Amino acid sequence: MAGMNVGSNGEKEGRKQREAFSVEKVYEKYYAGEGARRGLFDALAAWNRPGRVLYPGSFIHITASFVFPSVVYVDNNRDARRFFAKMGDVAAFANRHRVYSEKPEIIFHGLSYEAGIPESENAFDLLISLYAGFISKFCKRYLKIGGILAVNNSHGDADLASINPGYEFIGVIQKRGDRLRVVEENLDSYFKPKKETRVTEELVRKLNRGIGYTKTAPAYLFRRKR
Ligand SMILES: C[S@@+](CC[C@H](N)C(=O)[O-])C[C@H]1O[C@@H](n2cnc3c(N)ncnc32)[C@H](O)[C@@H]1O
Numbered sequence: 001m002a003g004m005n006v007g008s009n010g011e012k013e014g015r016k017q018r019e020a021f022s023v024e025k026v027y028e029k030y031y032a033g034e035g036a037r038r039g040l041f042d043a044l045a046a047w048n049r050p051g052r053v054l055y056p057g058s059f060i061h062i063t064a065s066f067v068f069p070s071v072v073y074v075d076n077n078r079d080a081r082r083f084f085a086k087m088g089d090v091a092a093f094a095n096r097h098r099v100y101s102e103k104p105e106i107i108f109h110g111l112s113y114e115a116g117i118p119e120s121e122n123a124f125d126l127l128i129s130l131y132a133g134f135i136s137k138f139c140k141r142y143l144k145i146g147g148i149l150a151v152n153n154s155h156g157d158a159d160l161a162s163i164n165p166g167y168e169f170i171g172v173i174q175k176r177g178d179r180l181r182v183v184e185e186n187l188d189s190y191f192k193p194k195k196e197t198r199v200t201e202e203l204v205r206k207l208n209r210g211i212g213y214t215k216t217a218p219a220y221l222f223r224r225k226r
Pocket residue numbers: 056057058059060061074075076077080111112113114130131132133
């Protein structure tokens with residue numbers, strides 16, 4: 001019986017350790033409820049369901065895999081590496097929440113997206129840039145010609161895309177009723193600075209946030225032209 005006790009204590013300890021790092025709990029810590037920003041991905045999928053998706057600077061935002069079947073995540077953060085090291089659990093978690101029929105395909109690179117990642121160029125249909133730096137610049141080469149960049153302007157990355165001749169501004173994600181939707185009309189009113197400003201990469205880098213515009217959106221869509 002003593003052996004049993006040791007065994008069950010050991011099991012308890014093991015369970016405690018597993019619980020101490022549960023993929024689900026870590027995800028909930030950062031992305032519970034509205035914090036998951038699922039509506040953005042739903043709006044993109046409803047508009048044009050992409051094939052392969054690249055999400056650099058993703059941290060552990062695997063909400064994308066609830067909506068898109070094939071996602072490559074990239075982040076050099078230690079906690080993100082630790083999270084994705086449990087790939088079996090991450091995939092099972094995404095599988096439980098997926099809204100598509102196939103099994104989720106999830107790849108993670110614990111690298112800097114600035115230094116280059118082991119993925120082919122011109123290979124992705126959708127590139128996601130949310131709160132994580134100048135992804136439009138460093139990761140454009142992985143996007144197919146005709147592929148879509150979905151970007152917010154928290155770090156000025158939408159500004160940068162708007163002045164990159166390799167991208168064409170084709171839409172925004174806006175709230176319509178109670179949900180986010182892709183809007184492709186009346187785009188002329190976006191990227192109009194409040195003050196007389198010539199938007200340059202140097203200025204965007206210096207500000208490290210979006211320039212003040214008369215009209216803004218939660219996210220902007222660009223098509224890769226070249
Ligand atoms: C504020 S978090 C945003 C996470 C996620 N995109 C979201 O919207 O919840 C920024 C993330 O970008 C990552 N990041 C910043 N620069 C990076 C780089 N050069 N390469 C890879 N990841 C980077 C950070 O490690 C961090 O996890």
